[in-house]
Amino acid sequence: MLDFDVAQSRLAAAGKPPSITEACSLNDAYGRVLGQTLFATQDLPPADNSAMDGYALRYADYAPECVLPVQQRCYAGELPEALQAGKTIRLFTGSLMPEGADTVVMQEDTVEADNMLQFRHIPVRGAHVRLRGEDVRAGDQLFAKGTVLGAAQIALLASQGYAEVTVYAPLNIGILTTGDELVPAGQPRSEEQIYNANGPMLAALAQAMGVRVRHVLHAQDTMESLESAFSTLLAECDLVLTVGGVSVGDKDLVKPAIEQLGGTLDLWRVCMKPGKPVALATAQEKTIVCLPGNPVSAFAVFTLLVTPLIRQMQGRSTIMPAVQYGRIVTPDPLYEKREEFLRVQAAHDRAGLPALTPHPQQGSGIMSSLPWATGLARIPPATQVNDGDVVAYYDLQSWLA
Numbered sequence: 216m217l218d219f220d221v222a223q224s225r226l227a228a229a230g231k232p233p234s235i236t237e238a239c240s241l242n243d244a245y246g247r248v249l250g251q252t253l254f255a256t257q258d259l260p261p262a263d264n265s266a267m268d269g270y271a272l273r274y275a276d277y278a279p280e281c282v283l284p285v286q287q288r289c290y291a292g293e294l295p296e297a298l299q300a301g302k303t304i305r306l307f308t309g310s311l312m313p314e315g316a317d318t319v320v321m322q323e324d325t326v327e328a329d330n331m332l333q334f335r336h337i338p339v340r341g342a343h344v345r346l347r348g349e350d351v352r353a354g355d356q357l358f359a360k361g362t363v364l365g366a367a368q369i370a371l372l373a374s375q376g377y378a379e380v381t382v383y384a385p386l387n388i389g390i391l392t393t394g395d396e397l398v399p400a401g402q403p404r405s406e407e408q409i410y411n412a413n414g415p416m417l418a419a420l421a422q423a424m425g426v427r428v429r430h431v432l433h434a435q436d437t438m439e440s441l442e443s444a445f446s447t448l449l450a451e452c453d454l455v456l457t458v459g460g461v462s463v464g465d466k467d468l469v470k471p472a473i474e475q476l477g478g479t480l481d482l483w484r485v486c487m488k489p490g491k492p493v494a495l496a497t498a499q500e501k502t503i504v505c506l507p508g509n510p511v512s513a514f515a516v517f518t519l520l521v522t523p524l525i526r527q528m529q530g531r532s533t534i535m536p537a538v539q540y541g542r543i544v545t546p547d548p549l550y551e552k553r554e555e556f557l558r559v560q561a562a563h564d565r566a567g568l569p570a571l572t573p574h575p576q577q578g579s580g581i582m583s584s585l586p587w588a589t590g591l592a593r594i595p596p597a598t599q600v601n602d603g604d605v606v607a608y609y610d611l612q613s614w615l616a
């Protein structure tokens with residue numbers, strides 16, 4: 216059996232970062248991957264300004280009991296005059312600091328009457344001034360090529376005046392479900408049939424990673440149906456995921472169909488539970504990954520083995536999200552020959568590692584365990600694991616992003 220970590224890195228290595236970039240408006244850039252390293256074009260803030268609604272003064276002009284005339288009222292978006300000796304200028308949050316002023320007092324610490332200002336407290340030299348460049352300096356690196364653009368990155372780029380960024384072309388994915396027992400949701404189901412859950416599940420998983428889902432096709436268990444679906448998918452997608460039909464059953468025709476199209480398929484028995492039968496194939500210079508048909512197995516394989524490949528093909532700089540740790544909660548000792556990934560709920564308390572409680576049903580057909588789980592706890596192979604032991608924890612929020 217193929218070691219889990221070896222399978223994970225082999226799959227990631229099967230993909231190449233994209234070679235095509237495109238311009239993208241910052242307004243549409245959420246979730247896109249930067250195709251270019253970006254630098255700050257200007258200091259942030261671009262000029263000294265007030266952090267409070269208040270008054271600007273030259274600190275040296277303050278003396279106990281002093282009363283200073285208000286020279287100007289300067290709103291954010293207006294240009295202040297140079298501060299005259301012995302005077303103050305009324306400012307608002309974001310107003311530029313007048314030349315000559317070095318300190319701001321909050322309006323709550325003052326009394327203004329007849330354009331004269333009195334102080335209720337002794338000012339603090341330099342207080343409430345946001346200095347030019349204290350946040351970002353012109354020329355600083357903002358984001359490296361391969362960064363995924365989220366709200367925080369977009370905010371910083373907007374603050375630098377970037378209206379458009381260079382991003383990698385989106386990854387187009389095709390999904391192929393197989394099996395004569397399957398019917399799509401919305402159609403009548405006969406006794407011997409089940410609804411197709413893997414198609415919509417994989418499409419949603421891919422979308423959550425910022426992938427463009429070009430096709431979700433279903434093939435009957437015949438060579439004709441499979442070959443026809445593969446022809447479309449290989450022509451129009453960068454990466455194809457198939458699900459079901461690659462284990463040892465009589466109707467497992469995915470491998471011969473790929474070979475018929477001139478491709479090759481390497482069927483692995485990965486040392487993981489769920490998710491043992493996984494195949495890596497190539498045909499017409501496209502990568503195909505075949506996932507096991509049991510929905511829970513397909514979910515686990517997508518999360519742990521396929522997402523690093525997708526990140527690689529999207530051009531992201533981080534391929535493997537961080538693995539966390541937690542303490543397993545189990546009344547009885549756990550033991551499994553394969554590396555086991557249990558669907559667990561993590562409960563965080565103030566101190567220490569999260570407690571990881573496994574779902575009571577861990578079968579690879581128990582779909583209700585998926586929306587219940589927050590992550591997967593990794594139980595090492597052929598090792599007894601007891602209540603409270605520390606195990607690796609793959610958090611779904613980070614692994615499926």
Ligand SMILES: Nc1nc2c(c(=O)[nH]1)N[C@H]1C(S)=C(S)[C@@H](COP(=O)(O)OP(=O)(O)OC[C@H]3O[C@@H](n4cnc5c(N)ncnc54)[C@H](O)[C@@H]3O)O[C@H]1N2
Nearest residue numbers: 392410411412413414459460461462491506507508509512
């Ligand atoms: N004799 C053996 N039988 C099986 C083995 C084995 O080693 N020897 N491995 C088992 C394991 S582990 C898994 S995982 C499955 C994988 O089988 P396949 O990848 O070939 O998948 P199928 O047989 O087509 O389907 C498995 C199961 O999942 C249901 N399924 C498939 N597609 C969907 C879908 N789109 N939506 C909902 N459910 C789906 C299908 O009806 C089957 O019940 O093989 C074991 N058997």
Ligand code: MOO
Nearest residue numbers: 489490491512579
């Ligand atoms: O690989 Mo299977 O996923 O254990 O049911």
